[in-house]
Each structure stands twice: as structure tokens, then as C-alpha cells.
Amino acid sequence: MKTICPRCESTGVTQMHAGMENNQILWRVWHCKDCAYTWRDSEPAESIDPKVRPAWTKMKGVDFDSLRQVIPPAHKPT
Amino acid sequence: MATEKVVSLSAEAKAVAARVGSLRDFLAYLGEHDQCVSWPDPVMPEPDIRNISVAAGNNVSTGPAVIFDKIRGYPGKRIAVNVHGSFGNLALLLGLPKITPVRELFFEIIRRWGSDKPLLERVAPEKAPVNENRVDKNINLYDLLPLYRINANDGGFYIGKACVVSRDPLEPDNFGKQNVGIYRIQVMGPDTFTLLSIPAHDMGRQMLMAEQHGKPLKVSVMIGNHPAMPMFAATPVGYDESEFAYASQMMGAPLRLTTAVNGTDILADTEMVIEGELQLNQREVEGPFGEFPGSYSGVRKVPLFRVTSVSHRNNPIFENIYIGKGWTEHDTLIGLNTSAPIYSQLKKDFPEVAAVNALYQHGLTGIISVRNRFAGFAKSVAMRALGTPHGTMYLKNLILVDENVDPFDLNQVMWALSTRTRANDIIVIPNMPMVPIDPAAEVPGKGHRLIIDATSFMAPDNLGADPHLVDRPMGPEIDALMQRLNELQKGGV
Numbered sequence: 101m102k103t104i105c106p107r108c109e110s111t112g113v114t115q116m117h118a119g120m121e122n123n124q125i126l127w128r129v130w131h132c133k134d135c136a137y138t139w140r141d142s143e144p145a146e147s148i149d150p151k152v153r154p155a156w157t158k159m160k161g162v163d164f165d166s167l168r169q170v171i172p173p174a175h176k177p178t
Numbered sequence: 179m180a181t182e183k184v185v186s187l188s189a190e191a192k193a194v195a196a197r198v199g200s201l202r203d204f205l206a207y208l209g210e211h212d213q214c215v216s217w218p219d220p221v222m223p224e225p226d227i228r229n230i231s232v233a234a235g236n237n238v239s240t241g242p243a244v245i246f247d248k249i250r251g252y253p254g255k256r257i258a259v260n261v262h263g264s265f266g267n268l269a270l271l272l273g274l275p276k277i278t279p280v281r282e283l284f285f286e287i288i289r290r291w292g293s294d295k296p297l298l299e300r301v302a303p304e305k306a307p308v309n310e311n312r313v314d315k316n317i318n319l320y321d322l323l324p325l326y327r328i329n330a331n332d333g334g335f336y337i338g339k340a341c342v343v344s345r346d347p348l349e350p351d352n353f354g355k356q357n358v359g360i361y362r363i364q365v366m367g368p369d370t371f372t373l374l375s376i377p378a379h380d381m382g383r384q385m386l387m388a389e390q391h392g393k394p395l396k397v398s399v400m401i402g403n404h405p406a407m408p409m410f411a412a413t414p415v416g417y418d419e420s421e422f423a424y425a426s427q428m429m430g431a432p433l434r435l436t437t438a439v440n441g442t443d444i445l446a447d448t449e450m451v452i453e454g455e456l457q458l459n460q461r462e463v464e465g466p467f468g469e470f471p472g473s474y475s476g477v478r479k480v481p482l483f484r485v486t487s488v489s490h491r492n493n494p495i496f497e498n499i500y501i502g503k504g505w506t507e508h509d510t511l512i513g514l515n516t517s518a519p520i521y522s523q524l525k526k527d528f529p530e531v532a533a534v535n536a537l538y539q540h541g542l543t544g545i546i547s548v549r550n551r552f553a554g555f556a557k558s559v560a561m562r563a564l565g566t567p568h569g570t571m572y573l574k575n576l577i578l579v580d581e582n583v584d585p586f587d588l589n590q591v592m593w594a595l596s597t598r599t600r601a602n603d604i605i606v607i608p609n610m611p612m613v614p615i616d617p618a619a620e621v622p623g624k625g626h627r628l629i630i631d632a633t634s635f636m637a638p639d640n641l642g643a644d645p646h647l648v649d650r651p652m653g654p655e656i657d658a659l660m661q662r663l664n665e666l667q668k669g670g671v
Contacts, residue, residue, distance in 0.1 A: 107333075116368065117320035119223075119251020126251040127223075129320055131334075135477075136366060136463040138334035139327075142251075143224045146330050157331050157466070159477070164463055168478045170374060171382055173459035174389035 105132035106139060106148045108159040135159045185290045187430040191273030195431035200307075200447035201497055204271065204405045205243060205258060211276055213267050214243040222250050223326035231259040231500035235507050240266035240276060245495070252324035256495045261405060263500075263507035268514070271405050281586040284514055284521075284533060290430070291518050296423035299432040306436035306446035307491050314487040318368040319452070322488055323401075323496050325365055329468030333477065336467060337363040339499040339511075340452075341400045341411040341421075342373065343442040344384055347393040356443060357381060358411045358421035363399065364464050369485040371454065372464045373397070374478075376614065378571060380417055385481055388456055395456035396440040397483065402449025402497040404433060413515040439487055449497065450490040454483035470539055472503030473617045504539060513537035516568060520544070523566045528559050535585035541572040542616060545585035548578060548633065556633040557605065564607075564627060571611055574618070575628045594632040600641070605629040 105113050110132055117129040119140075127142035137159075145152040187195065198204045208214035221227055227246060234241045241264040246257040262268065265283060266276035272286050303309055313322065325335035340363060346355035357380040364372045375381035388395035400407070406425040415424055422443065426433040436446040440453050464480035501508040513536070520541070521534040530551055536544040548559050556578035563569045563576060579585060579594040605628070612618075612625040619625035635641055 117318070120253065121250055129325075129335075131367065136333065136364075138365065140223060142222060143327065144330065147224065147327060154331065164479075167463060168476065169461065170376060170478050170480055171385050173461065174386070175392075175459050177457075177459040 103130060103141075104150075105130075105135060105137055106150050106153060107137040107157060108132060108135040108162065109150060110134040135162070135164065185427065185430055187290075188273055192430065194271065194273040195429045198271070198405065198429075199431075199434060200404055200445075201258065201261070201402045201449060201495060202447075204261065205245065205495075208243050208261075208267060208270060211270055212242070213240065213264070213270060213276060214245065216245045216247060218248075220248040220250050221246055223252070223324065225330070227257060227259070227326050228328060228330075228500065231507075234260040235263040235500055235505065235510075238264055238505050238510065240264050243267065246324075249324050254493070255324035256493065257324055257326075258402070258495050258497045259500060260507050261497060262408065262511040264510060268510065279586070280514075280537075281533065281584055284517060284535070284586065287428070287514050287518050288521060290428050291522055295427055296420065297426035297430070297432040298422060299434050301434050301436045301446040303436050306434075308436065308444065308446060308448050308451055309489050310492050312487060312489045317485050317488055319365050319371070319485065319488075320368060322450070322490070323365075325496075326498075328498070328500060329474070329502050331474055332467050333463075333465045334364045334366070337365065337371070337399070337401065337498065338501055339401075339408055339497055341403050341407050342381065343398040343400060343438075343444060344381060344395060345442055347384055347388040347395050348391065350441065352418075353443075354418040354420050356420065356422075357384065357417075358407070360408060360411045362467055364467070364480075366462050366482065370462075371399075371452075371483050371485070372462050372480040373483055374464060374467075374480050383417070385456060389458050392458065394458075396442065396486075397454050397456070398438045398440065398442040398444050399452040399454065400444055400448045400450075401452070402495045403445055404429075404447065406433075407445060408511060409515050412512040413519065415519075438489075447491075449494040450488065452488050453486045455486055457482045457484055468502040469615045470501055470504070470506070470508050471542065471613075471616055472539070473615070475615045509537060509539065512540060516541045516572075517544075520563060520566050520568055520573075524559060524563060527562060530555070530581065531559060532581040533585050534563075536568075536573070537586075540613075541568060542613070543575040543577070544569075544573045545577045545579060545591055547581050547583050547585045549581040550633050550636055553636050553639045554631075556631050557629060560605075560629045560631070564610075571613055573627070574612065574616065574625070575630070577630045578633050580633050591632075595630070597645075598632040598634060599630055603631060605631075 112133045118125045119127045131138045243261040269278040410421045410425040434446040435443045438444045460482045461479035462482045465477045466474035517534045517536040524531045530549040532547040560576045583590045607627040610627045614622040
């Protein structure tokens with residue numbers, strides 16, 4: 101099954117790291133390029149299962165460019 | 179205003195200052211006093227580290243620091259939490275018995291406060307333990323640090339207790355304007371992270387300057403530091419005052435500094451330093467993060483940094499913090515150092531101020547004990563407190579009590595509230611500045627302040643002016659009797 105982001109349900113996710121134990125992969129760390137959520141696939145469901153995560157944490161369909169800027173950029177990125 | 183006075187320390191305090199030069203030294207010292215434990219069992223990064231951190235911090239008096247060295251999937255890696263998580267640990271750092279009352283800790287910090295005479299020792303970079311290992315190619319923070327999620331709904335893995343050093347982008351040679359602060363850092367990739375600051379904070383000012391003028395902003399993220407450093411990195415000292423200088427003077431012993439590759443000063447004995455550079459005008463989606471008011475911050479776009487190199491000691495310790503719904507290590511770490519500058523600033527104009535307790539959620543609630551010079555005087559003191567640098571944003575609820583009420587003893591404060599408060603004599607000041615992450619704000623950054631005057635009445639106020647207070651026995655004689663009773667309870671004679 102394809103891994104999707106637990107928060108915004110994007111498929112644009114990348115494996116960042118794998119934790120090893122006895123030469124076996126114990127867990128993997130993933131990162132979403134769209135909403136920047138980072139998770140480990142060994143975490144409790146409340147953090148990584150879209151069906152269990154609280155509704156207020158969901159970011160499916162959010163326009164990320166419209167998020168508030170804590171320190172607005174002075175110029176356009178170069 | 180800082181002075182160049184030199185603080186005199188007890189023999190015990192000098193002994194602690196002489197032997198504690200790093201996080202490792204402090205953990206060993208805590209261990210000798212049963213205030214540091216190594217967790218014996220293997221732990222999963224989530225939720226085990228979170229749960230054990232909370233349990234350690236629940237004992238505000240004598241909760242221990244906890245070291246994890248059996249973290250599943252991170253063989254050979256180490257994490258330390260709750261290092262500043264109890265007043266017992268802070269007391270030991272100051273050379274005091276670990277059962278020292280919080281009020282006495284407050285006055286010990288006040289006694290050492292106000293001097294920024296630097297006690298700094300320079301160490302050549304090649305001789306600094308932090309440079310035992312250097313990584314400047316194929317940097318992977320996920321491999322270098324045993325990262326984990328602090329609270330279940332955080333947006334990622336946070337570095338929550340690092341002390342970040344940065345130079346003023348327009349005056350990079352000014353030592354005083356070099357800032358050391360604690361800011362939340364979310365790892366965004368193998369060699370990128372966001373760092374959250376606001377324009378009111380020194381780091382936020384430097385970010386604004388750098389982007390406005392197109393100047394580089396280079397930072398050194400110090401992880402696992404001398405225990406005095408995070409206490410001062412989280413303290414609101416003046417923009418042109420050095421946190422390194424304050425921390426060293428507070429300990430009464432030199433701090434060992436060396437120079438990072440990017441030119442910032444760093445602690446020579448720190449566990450790890452991540453050097454990074456602000457990516458001008460670039461932002462990344464950050465948060466939420468379980469913050470000190472006990473609620474999650476929103477998801478925002480926050481400045482992005484790229485890592486240029488990482489230096490670390492052999493077998494480094496990732497020191498991190500549990501933060502969220504209080505009481506947490508965050509409250510113990512910064513509480514007394516939040517209270518001290520407010521006290522010092524008030525005391526200059528109003529010598530009647532006896533003590534300030536701003537321990538609660540970075541001072542969102544503060545208790546000031548003061549002797550009324552005349553009727554209503556305590557309210558004037560409250561107004562002045564709202565005008566102090568920290569009070570401007572943080573002091574939301576202020577309770578004023580008499581000078582013979584210990585503001586650190588909440589039973590005494592409740593007595594004052596019960597017997598001195600008149601509901602038609604409180605003050606609400608609407609539409610004041612507020613901490614943006616305070617969930618009680620009307621809109622983020624703006625809300626109301628509350629002043630409760632629970633001091634005694636005096637002429638010309640006739641209401642309750644004749645209370646005939648009971649003269650409750652107190653002082654050293656009662657303390658000695660309490661000690662005797664304690665011994666009798668343990669079976670002594």
C-alpha cells in the first residue's frame with residue numbers, strides 16, 4: 101500500500117531515515133513535502149493514522165500559501 | 179542595568195561552580211545526590227520518552243533528570259530530559275541543599291542577579307571537546323540525533339531546549355549584541371530546520387534585519403549545555419547584554435567559550451553544535467507544537483535554515499525538554515529567572531516590593547508581595563509591573579498580596595485572596611498586548627489584563643480597616659520545631 105501523509109493525505113512523501121535493530125529495519129521516518137509533517141511509522145495511531153487523528157489536525161485541502169506568517173519575508177525569495 | 183559587581187558565593191556554591199563545566203559534569207553531580215537516573219529498559223522513541231519525561235517532571239520538588247541510552251532504532255545514542263525539571267536540581271546547581279524552599283532559591287538568584295561582569299575563558303577550537311567530531315558533508319540530522327515527537331499532535335520532531343547563538347547581522351563584531359536564546363526548532367529535512375521567533379524577541383529582530391538588508395544570519399544551535407546556559411538563554415536580558423556573561427556571573431566561575439566555524443561564540447564543552455544559515459525570505463510550514471500555555475500553537479509559515487556543519491563530542495547527549503500542559507520542565511527552567519528581573523525592575527522604584535512569583539506559564543500569572551505605602555499603592559505597583567519589559571507581553575493576571583504573605587506559598591496567597599479581595603475592587607484592563615499563543619486572547623496577540631489587589635486595607639479606606647490580625651507564630655523557631663517533628667515522625671527522639 102502506498103504511504104500517504106497522515107495529516108494532508110498527500111502522496112508526496114519521502115523516507116528520511118530508518119531505525120535499525122539487529123540488522124533489521126525497526127521503523128522508518130517519513131516527511132511530507134506539501135504540509136511538512138514528519139512521522140515515524142512505529143508511532144501510536146493518534147499521530148500517524150488519518151482515521152484516528154483529531155479532526156482539528158487535518159490539513160487535507162488547505163492552501164498552504166495562505167497560512168499566517170510569523171515574520172513576513174522582506175522580499176520575494178531569491 | 180548591569181553592573182560590574184562581583185557576587186560572593188558560599189564554599190558549597192564555589193565547589194559546585196568549580197566542578198560543573200558542562201552538562202555531563204552536572205548529570206554526574208545530580209547522580210551523586212540521587213537526582214539523575216539512567217532509564218534501565220529499552221524505550222521506543224514514541225510514546226515512551228514523552229511519558230517518562232512527564233512522570234519525571236510531575237515531582238516538582240525532587241524529580242530527577244533522566245538519561246535514556248537504550249533507545250530502540252537509535253543504537254548508541256543518548257537523550258537526557260528533565261535536567262532542570264525540579265527545584266531540587268536547581269538548588270543543587272546553586273550549591274544549596276536539594277530541599278531548599280523555592281522562596282530561598284528566588285532570593286539566592288536575586289543576590290546573584292544584576293551583574294554582567296563576564297567571566298569567560300577562551301579555548302582554541304582545536305582543543306574544544308565540542309570539536310571532537312565534525313560533519314560537513316552528507317549531513318543527516320535524523321542520523322546524528324535521536325529525534326522524537328514531544329507531544330502527540332506536534333507537526334514533527336522538535337529540538338526544544340537548544341541555546342541558539344547569533345550575531346547582529348548589521349554589527350557582527352559586537353559581542354554584547356550577540357544573542358543566545360531558546361527557540362523551538364522543527365527538523366524539516368536531513369539538513370534543514372525551521373526556527374520560530376517573533377519580532378518582539380532578539381532573534382526575530384535579527385531575522386527582520388537580515389532579510390531587510392540582504393545580510394547573512396548565521397546561527398549556532400548548541401544542544402546539551404552547561405546548566406546555567408539554558409536558564410539565561412530563556413531570560414529576558416537587554417538586547418545589548420550578553421547571556422554568556424550573565425550565566426558565568428551567576429555561577430561565579432568562568433564559562434569556556436570557543437569560536438564556531440561561522441564566527442559565533444559557542445560553549446567549548448557543549449554536546450553538539452549545529453551551524454546553520456537563514457535562507458533569506460524562504461519559509462516552511464511549521465507546527466503545531468504543544469506550547470507552554472498547555473495548548474497547541476497553530477500551523478504557520480516560519481523562517482527556514484540550512485545546516486552548514488555539525489560538531490559534536492564523542493558519544494553526545496541530546497538534551498531535550500518536555501513542554502505542554504503544566505507543570506513541566508519549562509516552568510521550572512525559566513520560572514525563577516522570569517521572576518527575578520521583574521523584581522529587580524520594581525524594586526528600583528518601589529522598595530516596598532518584597533518578592534515576585536512569576537513561575538506560572540512564563541509569568542502569565544504573577545504574584546507580587548508588597549507593603550502598602552498608602553491606600554491603593556499596590557495597584558500602582560501592579561501598573562508598573564505591566565510596564566516592565568516582560569510584563570508588557572506576559573503578565574496577564576496579577577495578584578498583589580501583603581509583604582508578610584509569601585507569594586511562593588500558594589496556601590498563603592489563597593488566604594489573602596479569601597480575606598482581602600473585594601470583587602468590586604479588581605481591575606480589568608481591556609485590549610492589551612498578549613502572548614500570541616495564549617488561548618485566552620480575544621484575538622491572537624491581544625486581550626485583557628486582570629489585577630487583583632489582595633493586600634490589606636488602610637485609611638482612608640474604611641471597609642475592613644480593623645481586622646485584628648492573628649499574630650501567627652513564624653520564623654526560625656517554628657522552622658526548628660517543624661524539623662523536630664519531622665525527626666520524631668521518622669522515629670527519632
